[in-house]
Amino acid sequence: MFKLVTFRRFTAVLGGVVAAVLVAVVVFFVIYAWPAIRLNGWHFFTSNTWNLGNLYANPIERNGRMILPGAHYGILFLIAGTLLSTLIAVVLAVPIGAMAAVFLAECVPSQLRTAVSFFVELLAAIPSVVFGLWGYVVVIPFLGHHVYPWMTAHLGFLPFLSGAPGSGYGLLTAGLVLALMIVPLITATVRDALVSQYRGLRDAALALGATRFETLWTVQLPATRRVLVGSGILATGRALGETMAVLMISGNALNYLPRNIYSPISTMASFIVSQLDSALQDPTGLAVRSLGEVALALLLIAVVVNGAARLLLYYQDRTTGTTS
């Protein structure tokens, strides 16, 4: 009994520390970015211009704060780039990852499964900078020279697929490489869920005259729904926050909203890295504080996406019941 109580306290303390760290980070960023939040107002989210102003002129006063003449901070293009590249990545990766998991769990004989699974997990462990460099030297030339021109020529009648194919940097490339980075995450989780699933579920469907495929599609995969959504949330978080790889392949667009799926973009995370140096040149400090506001906005988006996914799951569970 004593041990259980101590253990409970221990976990409670640990849990408290984790929550406290999260709150502390948010509070810090709010305080730090506060001057920028006051100055930028809602324009921060609706304006499409990020301009540090004239770094060589003397700061002027606006709303009781010193800023550089011409300085303006709007990140609509960053929000668009971040959400769109993540959307492409997740929309591609969830079905592909789930299919790969089904393949591993059902089609690969159990002796081989360990080996194949090992490689999938290894793929998940590749540092993102490696993905980025590979994207830069291999994927971009290939897509830019062969795939995108073909797509504009043959699929150009579809919205967002027409227009200049660019040289390979941009939204779709970022989405594809991000998808590749998160597929193994989803595959590993869903495969574990399928392999450890109660066999009776599968047998029940087969005994009712379902085919192997129908069983997988209508019973086994839906039963892993919570795991699938959970891994999707983790994957979304990873894609939203991915920095280095995106920095190398996105084209680093500035103040530019994507016109089609080949357009160069920037994401919030990679923008913070790429802009930090020049922001530090701003003697008023407002540029760095605005980057702090970008970080805060990214955090907010991650929390909202996460919360929305969980809410969805909650409402579904109320009619379908919970399983592991």
Add this chain to the structure above:
Amino acid sequence: MPDLDFRAAVTRARPAAQPAAEPAEAVATREVNFYYGSRQVLFDITLTAPEREILALIGPSGCGKSTFLRTLNRMNDTIPNTRLTGVVRVEGEDIYAPGADPIALRRRVGLIFQRSNPFPFSIRDNVAYGLKVNGLAKRKADRDAAVERSLQLAGLWDEVKDRLDTPAHALSGGQQQRLCIARALAIEPRILLMDEPASALDPIATSRIEELALELKTRYTIIIVTHNLQQAARISDRTAFFLSGRLVETAPTQQLFTNPGRKETEDYLTGRFG
């Protein structure tokens, strides 16, 4: 109307009506041997189950009752490295003949599992699953009617009619097992295999299932595996006693229990082993 076609096919496959005195065979096996890998677990099982009767399979744990049951709807096919020799006929049709379709077979031969296994769906979707997957009762009204009828038959309707769209997992153990029975009944199988359907249930839930089996007997052929000898005695017309993968004897239940023909049967019934 694929469902009508399907029923017509079933009727065609049935043997011509037999004289009333001799009921038709719903299931008949001849010298069935079954192997998991190289390990043989069924030896020369020759057994028939007459139409619209309850056949009880009894025998000690591990003697092959579940395995035998699963040979009758080819569920053993889904276990890798298994092998069967011999002949199994369902309503006169050799179900292991080359070209025989196990999917169509399983629509005709329902199986209730030892451990209840409702899907993580709503009660309604559980019962309707077999209809959907087999393309039966495509119109919503037909499907709802089939769901209600099946739940009525399984004796669950009154308890769940107000919460058909709530999760099946919120039902009690006994209710879940009856839900699984309703789910199997929804596609109107002609033969019902029950693998210890009451093994995890309390006496009241158990007697419900027994009543249900007796009721269903008027329309279906039932083969039930049970560890509960009283249960076998109460509800079955014939009983087959298995021991170590062999069929020791099969006889009308009354006769087998009061006057067993073999020493092993008597030993088992009097609790000397098993």
